[in-house]
Amino acid sequence: MDRAKRVFSSKQLVTLVWLIGLVVVWEIVASVVQQTKRTPEYVLPHIYQIVDSVFSQNLVNGSQTASQVVLTHAGITLARAGIGFLIGSAIGFVLALLMHMFLPVEKIAFPYLMLIQMIPILGMAPIVLAITKDIDKSRIVIAAILTFYPVATNTLAGFKAVEKEKLELMYSIAASKKDIYRKLLIPSSIPYFFTGLKISAPMAITASILVDTLQGGGGLGCMLSQSLKHAMSIYVFWQIVFFSAIIGILSFYLMSLVERLVSPHTKVRR
Amino acid sequence: MLLARKAIKEYGKDIASETEEFSAGIVIKNLSVLFPDKNGGEPVEALRNINLEIKPGEFVSLVGPSGCGKTTLLRTIADLQQPTTGSISIGGLTPREVRLQQKFGIVFQNPVLYEWRTVRRNVCMPMEIMGIPKPERTRRVTQMLELVGLYHFGKKHPHELSGGMQQRVGIARALALRPKILLMDEPFSALDEFTKEKLHLDLQRIWSKTQKTIIFVTHSIQEAVFLSDKVVVLSPHPGRVSAVVEIDLPRPRGLEIKDTAEFNALVSRVRNSFEGV
Numbered sequence: 158m159d160r161a162k163r164v165f166s167s168k169q170l171v172t173l174v175w176l177i178g179l180v181v182v183w184e185i186v187a188s189v190v191q192q193t194k195r196t197p198e199y200v201l202p203h204i205y206q207i208v209d210s211v212f213s214q215n216l217v218n219g220s221q222t223a224s225q226v227v228l229t230h231a232g233i234t235l236a237r238a239g240i241g242f243l244i245g246s247a248i249g250f251v252l253a254l255l256m257h258m259f260l261p262v263e264k265i266a267f268p269y270l271m272l273i274q275m276i277p278i279l280g281m282a283p284i285v286l287a288i289t290k291d292i293d294k295s296r297i298v299i300a301a302i303l304t305f306y307p308v309a310t311n312t313l314a315g316f317k318a319v320e321k322e323k324l325e326l327m328y329s330i331a332a333s334k335k336d337i338y339r340k341l342l343i344p345s346s347i348p349y350f351f352t353g354l355k356i357s358a359p360m361a362i363t364a365s366i367l368v369d370t371l372q373g374g375g376g377l378g379c380m381l382s383q384s385l386k387h388a389m390s391i392y393v394f395w396q397i398v399f400f401s402a403i404i405g406i407l408s409f410y411l412m413s414l415v416e417r418l419v420s421p422h423t424k425v426r427r
Numbered sequence: 428m429l430l431a432r433k434a435i436k437e438y439g440k441d442i443a444s445e446t447e448e449f450s451a452g453i454v455i456k457n458l459s460v461l462f463p464d465k466n467g468g469e470p471v472e473a474l475r476n477i478n479l480e481i482k483p484g485e486f487v488s489l490v491g492p493s494g495c496g497k498t499t500l501l502r503t504i505a506d507l508q509q510p511t512t513g514s515i516s517i518g519g520l521t522p523r524e525v526r527l528q529q530k531f532g533i534v535f536q537n538p539v540l541y542e543w544r545t546v547r548r549n550v551c552m553p554m555e556i557m558g559i560p561k562p563e564r565t566r567r568v569t570q571m572l573e574l575v576g577l578y579h580f581g582k583k584h585p586h587e588l589s590g591g592m593q594q595r596v597g598i599a600r601a602l603a604l605r606p607k608i609l610l611m612d613e614p615f616s617a618l619d620e621f622t623k624e625k626l627h628l629d630l631q632r633i634w635s636k637t638q639k640t641i642i643f644v645t646h647s648i649q650e651a652v653f654l655s656d657k658v659v660v661l662s663p664h665p666g667r668v669s670a671v672v673e674i675d676l677p678r679p680r681g682l683e684i685k686d687t688a689e690f691n692a693l694v695s696r697v698r699n700s701f702e703g704v
Contacts, residue, residue, distance in 0.1 A: 322539045325507055330604065331527045332556045340552060344543050422543050422584040 180204060198391050210392035217390040226380055227396045234377040237293060238365035241300025246354060249308025257316040274306045282368050292374040299368050300361040308353035315349025316342050351416040358412050359405035366401055377401060434573035439636030450518045451607040451640040453481040458513035460499055472665035473499045484638040488651035488658045496666025497644045498612055505531055505610050529557055532606030536613040538593035540585040546596050547581040553604045571599035591622035609641045624682055627653055631679060652693045653680060660700040670700035
């Protein structure tokens with residue numbers, strides 16, 4: 158009885174139910190589409206068709222199969238997303254530090270940070286491309302821009318969430334500002350910093366894919382639009398959709414894993 | 428238990444061998460603390476005209492109901508709160524000078540441990556800031572953990588310990604930096620009666636071996652009478668000293684002293700000193 162209760166209330170079960178539900182809904186809609194549309198695979202193919210295409214040996218662009226196309230171009234996109242993510246996280250952390258150390262910096266910088274965040278990437282990307290004149294650099298820049306804001310705000314919240322008594326303890330032993338940051342504020346902001354990373358990791362990937370679509374230089378986004386424009390099999394598109402969704406989710410879990418390795422004993426107190 | 432006694436004895440010897448001349452007597456003159464009202468109304472009078480003298484090595488309790496300013500008084504002595512008028516002199520120095528010379532040890536109501544550090548590294552933390560060399564730090568941490576009976580828990584993290592154990596880590600941390608004055612703000616109020624009584628005995632033993640000046644804030648009259656040389660009774664609205672009761676019970680005091688007529692007479696005297704509660 159107890160065991161059954163445990164199984165039914167477990168997180169894995171919830172995930173499983175969601176997954177099954179999603180597949181069922183997908184398949185129902187796909188069957189309807191199959192009956193009513195002339196080119197159903199452009200609207201919603203069956204899942205088995207997509208899986209089939211992953212293992213299919215048919216060449217889609219003269220030299221590569223659909224899954225080979227996805228994997229080679231994923232490398233380009235993800236590497237740029239990763240570099241942008243690392244740069245953005247570093248900037249975000251340093252910015253949070255500066256905003257906390259110097260109140261005027263927070264007062265001056267914060268409204269602009271929010272402003273940058275409110276510009277849609279679709280609008281920002283062509284401008285960045287025009288400035289950098291290089292699709293690779295724009296991918297990195299856009300990924301960094303999207304990353305730094307969640308990291309900066311969350312880390313700043315982490316600095317501010319330190320209990321007053323912990324700060325007073327430092328004060329009572331006449332700790333220097335450097336020691337207060339090194340031994341108290343930075344370690345206790347780590348869980349918040351990682352919350353920022355978890356939010357921005359999938360965003361950096363999305364941004365990088367989006368920037369790809371701007372120019373024909375390769376990358377997942379580029380293949381996505383080519384596939385949509387009938388330049389190659391539509392299943393490349395569907396594979397990219399699934400692939401990027403999975404990578405996005407994995408990036409989140411990767412951050413959780415890194416967090417557990419970096420600070421196994423830091424509880425998030427919220 | 429034996430380990431703890433040995434550690435307390437060693438700690439006492441270490442303290443006695445310190446050559447620094449500093450008399451940790453405290454003189455408080457006409458001290459008032461006002462808290463400005465946030466909505467622009469009348470400021471709240473937390474403490475009014477406090478006059479108090481604490482001898483070096485004395486164990487003094489500040490006792491009173493909530494809102495009587497006992498914590499404010501402790502915080503003002505610790506330089507965590509600035510006096511509005513009046514002065515505090517600690518061995519001829521201001522609280523700020525004493526703080527900058529790192530002579531205070533503070534134990535808060537909550538353990539205030541750094542949850543990402545092990546027990547050992549928590550006790551070590553203030554000594555790192557004070558720039559004490561590593562071998563000495565290691566020696567002192569071991570001594571302190573033996574003293575509070577947590578030697579075998581050094582590698583654990585705070586969340587793996589019970590509340591009483593966490594509080595003992597906080598005490599070890601405060602003692603490790605060899606403070607001249609130990610300030611304790613309701614350190615045992617969150618603990619169960621058994622743990623509390625044990626810690627009372629330990630604290631008394633540590634105090635008698637080291638002869639530190641201890642200022643102990645509590646709302647428990649029994650606790651104050653059991654531990655102290657002197658109980659300062661504070662009354663609220665505004666916070667003021669209603670009475671100072673000298674506790675002349677013989678030391679060392681065992682738990683059985685709580686059943687004696689003398690003890691209960693003193694408890695009644697403290698209780699009857701409150702005004703306007």
